[in-house]
Amino acid sequence: xxxHASFEPTNKIVKWFEDRLPVLGxxxxxxxxxxTPRNLNYWWTFGGILFFFLLVQIITGIxxxxxxxxxxxxxxxxxEHILRDVNYGWLLRYLHxxxxxxxxxAVYIHIFRGLYYGSFKGPREILWxxxxxxxxxxxxxxFLGYVLPWGQMSFWAATVITNLFSAFPIVGEPIVQxxxxxxxxxxxxxxxxxSFHYLVPLLLYVFVILHVWALHVVGNNNPTGxxxxxxxxxxxxxxxxxxxxxYAIVAFLLIYFWFVFxxxxxxxxxxxxxxxxxxVTPPHIVPEWYFLPFYAxxxxxxxxxxGVLLMFGALAVLAVLPWLDRSKARSLTxxxxxxxxxxxxxxxxxxxxxxxxxxxxGIFVTLSRLATAYYFAHFLIILPLVxxxxxxxxxxxxxxxAVLEKSGDADEAKS
Amino acid sequence: MTTNDAVDxxxxxxxxxxxxxxxxxxxxxxxxxxxxxxxxxATVKALASIEVDLSPVELGQSITVVWRxxxxxxxxxxxxxxxxxxxxxxxxxxxxxxxxxxxxxxxxLVMVGICTHLGCIPKGQKVGDDxxxxxxxxxxxxxxxxxxxxxxxxGPAPLxxxxxxxxxxxxxxxxxx
Numbered sequence: 027x028x029x030h031a032s033f034e035p036t037n038k039i040v041k042w043f044e045d046r047l048p049v050l051g052x053x054x055x056x057x058x059x060x061x062t063p064r065n066l067n068y069w070w071t072f073g074g075i076l077f078f079f080l081l082v083q084i085i086t087g088i089x090x091x092x093x094x095x096x097x098x099x100x101x102x103x104x105x106e107h108i109l110r111d112v113n114y115g116w117l118l119r120y121l122h123x124x125x126x127x128x129x130x131x132a133v134y135i136h137i138f139r140g141l142y143y144g145s146f147k148g149p150r151e152i153l154w155x156x157x158x159x160x161x162x163x164x165x166x167x168x169f170l171g172y173v174l175p176w177g178q179m180s181f182w183a184a185t186v187i188t189n190l191f192s193a194f195p196i197v198g199e200p201i202v203q204x205x206x207x208x209x210x211x212x213x214x215x216x217x218x219x220x221s222f223h224y225l226v227p228l229l230l231y232v233f234v235i236l237h238v239w240a241l242h243v244v245g246n247n248n249p250t251g252x253x254x255x256x257x258x259x260x261x262x263x264x265x266x267x268x269x270x271x272x273y274a275i276v277a278f279l280l281i282y283f284w285f286v287f288x289x290x291x292x293x294x295x296x297x298x299x300x301x302x303x304x305x306v307t308p309p310h311i312v313p314e315w316y317f318l319p320f321y322a323x324x325x326x327x328x329x330x331x332x333g334v335l336l337m338f339g340a341l342a343v344l345a346v347l348p349w350l351d352r353s354k355a356r357s358l359t360x361x362x363x364x365x366x367x368x369x370x371x372x373x374x375x376x377x378x379x380x381x382x383x384x385x386x387x388g389i390f391v392t393l394s395r396l397a398t399a400y401y402f403a404h405f406l407i408i409l410p411l412v413x414x415x416x417x418x419x420x421x422x423x424x425x426x427x428a429v430l431e432k433s434g435d436a437d438e439a440k441s
Numbered sequence: 442m443t444t445n446d447a448v449d450x451x452x453x454x455x456x457x458x459x460x461x462x463x464x465x466x467x468x469x470x471x472x473x474x475x476x477x478x479x480x481x482x483a484t485v486k487a488l489a490s491i492e493v494d495l496s497p498v499e500l501g502q503s504i505t506v507v508w509r510x511x512x513x514x515x516x517x518x519x520x521x522x523x524x525x526x527x528x529x530x531x532x533x534x535x536x537x538x539x540x541x542x543x544x545x546x547x548x549x550l551v552m553v554g555i556c557t558h559l560g561c562i563p564k565g566q567k568v569g570d571d572x573x574x575x576x577x578x579x580x581x582x583x584x585x586x587x588x589x590x591x592x593x594x595x596g597p598a599p600l601x602x603x604x605x606x607x608x609x610x611x612x613x614x615x616x617x618x
Contacts, residue, residue, distance in 0.1 A: 182561065182582075185559070185560040185561070186559040186560060186561065186582065188560075189558075189559040189560035190559065192560075193599075203480065203481055204476075204479050204480050205479070206481075207479055207480065207481055207482065207485070208481045208485045208509075208510060209481065209485070209509040209510055209511060210509065210510035210511045210555075212485075212510050214479075214481075214482070214485070218479065304507075304510060304511075304512070305505060305507070305512050305562060306562060307561040307562040307580075307581065307582060309564075309581050310581065311561070311582055325583055325597070327597070328596075328597055329597065329599070330558055330559075330597055330598065330599045331599075333597065385584075386582075386583045386584045387584055391584075
């Protein structure tokens with residue numbers, strides 16, 4: 027891809043520095059001149075929103091760690107202490123806990139955008155797989171962080187999730203005791219989870235940089251799915267997309283702040299305001315909302331190991347997506363049949379989430395099984411078959427053509 | 442180059458592989474302390490056994506004691522409980538075990554009160570608890586039903602509730618662990 031204006035420093039000191047470490051030129055090429063398809067819609071702003079939330083989580087998290095104590099006798103009280111006594115502690119804590127939810131909300135939109143517009147297809151396979159890794163790391167960070175306040179839900183989430191590993195024959199039990207540092211979830215577990223909760227965001231940051239790097243090698247996909255062919259198809263990232271992303275971030279902040287300032291516990295669970303008790307399991311334990319679809323899959327299977335494998339399989343199948351969808355067209359805009367299946371899948375994913383929040387009995391179990399079967403059928407049967415037989419509608423010759431066609435000026439452009 | 446360049450490729454390969462193998466073993470050994478530090482430590486292992494006085498436990502009553510940070514269920518079983526447990530055809534069970542193999546004295550059932558599915562504490566210890574379809578214990582997390590011998594009968598759990606090592610010190614006192 028040819029660039030827009032390149033970075034040529036006029037200031038002698040800047041030039042001296044640039045000759046020795048070309049980091050300013052790299053930043054300029056990546057975030058100023060970077061050629062970006064001119065037709066990106068607002069679904070493309072969620073990458074920027076996600077990066078913003080990564081920073082929010084890291085900054086508020088570092089501050090919370092200054093006041094939090096990772097000890098089984100003090101963790102719950104220190105969390106309350108943050109909420110009640112620390113200056114602006116209530117704000118920082120709720121920014122962090124709701125920030126996690128917003129992070130997941132944004133990442134789900136980001137993932138579904140990728141699914142809809144075929145952003146996982148070549149040449150973006152590695153970009154997509156790094157994205158799946160980031161998603162898994164986010165889940166680890168979210169789970170570890172949820173354990174730290176050491177309420178009832180924290181404790182039992184830690185118990186249930188670590189017990190997933192006990193499903194594996196022979197090695198299961200030693201692995202679980204190794205994770206716990208004891209014979210049950212306790213002080214050693216909490217202490218190391220705090221350490222891991224600090225480690226995972228660092229890994230996240232590394233993978234986010236790889237994700238952005240991979241993006242800048244292959245370039246953005248766009249709503250038509252047609253590759254960039256000429257300079258006219260693109261705009262420099264700044265100011266066009268810096269402004270668009272900023273606007274979207276501010277709009278997204280409205281949702282975030284509605285939770286933080288008016289309903290800070292809406293997405294949490296009241297049982298987590300009861301201190302952890304190793305002898306009483308809450309009658310109805312549910313994970314945070316962003317894990318619910320996978321929780322539903324876990325519970326849908328009547329076999330322990332099977333449930334665990336299927337749950338991890340539901341994530342793993344995302345990584346091989348580029349090889350399951352064989353269609354030449356990227357964007358579902360030009361694939362009416364697959365577009366229909368996309369929306370059925372979206373409904374199925376939300377349905378699984380709702381089922382995960384319901385008790386594991388009666389009709390909910392049956393529905394969970396059907397929805398789980400459909401989840402896998404979508405990726406392993408529907409996607410490969412439909413992409414093989416569906417003939418995509420004609421696609422525009424270029425991004426510029428698509429843009430002009432939309433504004434009714436296609437004829438003028440041809441002259 | 443004036444030296445004799447005839448290189449013994451096999452000798453080089455051997456040295457290369459041998460060096461790599463030693464380095465790999467060394468790196469592996471160096472990792473072990475970093476991994477093993479996470480296993481249960483000496484203070485955790487030290488709290489290994491407890492003694493429980495059974496004399497105050499009435500017929501039909503259950504108590505919960507803590508052993509190694511885990512709840513241990515002790516139920517003083519009634520005649521009906523014992524009969525119901527013994528009447529089951531062992532071959533039909535998911536984790537086949539006769540009632541006799543799970544108790545030392547039929548009236549005392551001692552077992553770790555942790556669901557073998559994902560580690561929740563089953564209900565059934567208190568009066569008024571849901572005891573599930575087999576009048577034993579019921580795990581509310583994912584719906585596992587245990588019978589009056591603590592054996593898995595229905596639901597996702599793969600195994601019976603675990604019987605810990607214990608011994609009767611006197612007729613009314615046991616030592617767990």
